Amino acid sequence: MKKIAVITSGGDSPGMNAAVRGVVRTALARGAEVFGFHHGYRGIISEEIFPMNTNSVGGIISQGGTMLRTARCPEFREKAGRDQAIEVLRENDIDGLIVIGGDGSLTGARALHEEYSFPIIGVPGSIDNDIAGTDFSIGFDTAVNTALGAIDKIRDTAYSHERVFVVEVMGRANGFIALEVALSGGAEAVLIPEVPFSLLEICENLRQARVRGKRSSVIVVAEGAARAGDIKDFVQKNTGFEARESVLGHIQRGGSPTSFDRVLALRLGSHAANRLLSGFTGEMVGVDGSRLCHHPLSYVLSTERTVDPDKLLLLEMMAQ
Ligand code: ADP
Numbered sequence: 393m394k395k396i397a398v399i400t401s402g403g404d405s406p407g408m409n410a411a412v413r414g415v416v417r418t419a420l421a422r423g424a425e426v427f428g429f430h431h432g433y434r435g436i437i438s439e440e441i442f443p444m445n446t447n448s449v450g451g452i453i454s455q456g457g458t459m460l461r462t463a464r465c466p467e468f469r470e471k472a473g474r475d476q477a478i479e480v481l482r483e484n485d486i487d488g489l490i491v492i493g494g495d496g497s498l499t500g501a502r503a504l505h506e507e508y509s510f511p512i513i514g515v516p517g518s519i520d521n522d523i524a525g526t527d528f529s530i531g532f533d534t535a536v537n538t539a540l541g542a543i544d545k546i547r548d549t550a551y552s553h554e555r556v557f558v559v560e561v562m563g564r565a566n567g568f569i570a571l572e573v574a575l576s577g578g579a580e581a582v583l584i585p586e587v588p589f590s591l592l593e594i595c596e597n598l599r600q601a602r603v604r605g606k607r608s609s610v611i612v613v614a615e616g617a618a619r620a621g622d623i624k625d626f627v628q629k630n631t632g633f634e635a636r637e638s639v640l641g642h643i644q645r646g647g648s649p650t651s652f653d654r655v656l657a658l659r660l661g662s663h664a665a666n667r668l669l670s671g672f673t674g675e676m677v678g679v680d681g682s683r684l685c686h687h688p689l690s691y692v693l694s695t696e697r698t699v700d701p702d703k704l705l706l707l708e709m710m711a712q
């Protein structure tokens with residue numbers, strides 16, 4: 393294998409640049425030529441290809457976002473779009489592709505692998521951390537720390553005004569960001585899509601907390617579980633406590649990646665290049681504890697990643 397290409401696709405996540413750096417410098421060290429396509433699958437279809445050398449990835453390790461840019465590409469969901477993409481890859485003599493992205497992007501990667509036997513390695517890049525086969529996806533740690541910084545600030549004003557704050561975090565259909573940040577931010581309650589919750593019970597807990605002397609509270613809600621505004625209205629109506637909502641939104645996707653995400657991304661990018669150049673395909677690289685690992689994309693995409701119920705119990709106990 394002589395010529396490989398790399399894309400970032402789907403929602404960007406902090407650390408994707410470090411992953412690109414890991415891919416490019418590892419592949420160059422092994423004597424391969426490396427190309428980037430801008431704008432993910434859309435850029436393959438529209439042939440936005442450019443050669444990459446060691447300088448292409450200089451000075452990007454500390455930057456959030458992705459220097460390769462990213463996009464969502466509805467055409468690629470159709471066979472006709474994938475036919476176009478494979479034609480471009482073959483016309484440019486690309487021998488293998490590394491896809492850095494979330495579960496949608498990895499589903500696209502599996503299609504290229506299964507339908508055309510095209511050599512592919514996936515790298516999990518998503519703040520949502522909802523991808524099986526890895527303990528962490530690139531960007532989760534940074535997103536959690538960004539949300540935590542915001543919640544710490546919100547707690548200051550919640551305390552001063554003796555209010556309840558309902559803070560909505562991202563995570564699509566999953567509660568990984570919400571649960572992690574609720575624990576580290578000392579939240580009184582967390583609402584996640586994976587676990588049923590009773591708002592009446594939460595209101596009762598808030599009332600009891602007031603009796604114990606706690607005069608302000610933070611409730612973290614995952615965007616996939618409920619809207620912060622609706623929860624704020626319900627809490628205010630049922631407790632009589634003054635409440636406010638705050639939707640953190642896309643700030644969770646930006647910013648300089650944490651050291652954890654940079655090292656994770658460098659290792660995963662490098663591992664992906666090594667696997668591809670060693671002839672492996674149809675896999676996603678990941679970490680199992682502190683060790684690098686790899687699993688078939690078919691396994692990764694058919695396995696559900698579940699939240700740790702012990703973390704939820706711990707949060708409930710800490711909120712007493
Ligand atoms: P993420 O990768 O962050 O989960 P998306 O779900 O939007 O983001 O997926 C990114 C891109 O991956 C889509 O725009 C599309 O081009 C491709 N993709 C997603 N799902 C599929 C699918 N089922 N088949 C083929 N390509 C897909």
Ligand code: F6P
Pocket residue numbers: 403494518519520562563564615645
């Ligand atoms: O998958 C990452 C993510 O940030 C989700 O947490 C969120 O639901 C979604 O992407 C937002 O997507 P967009 O940037 O298209 O609004």
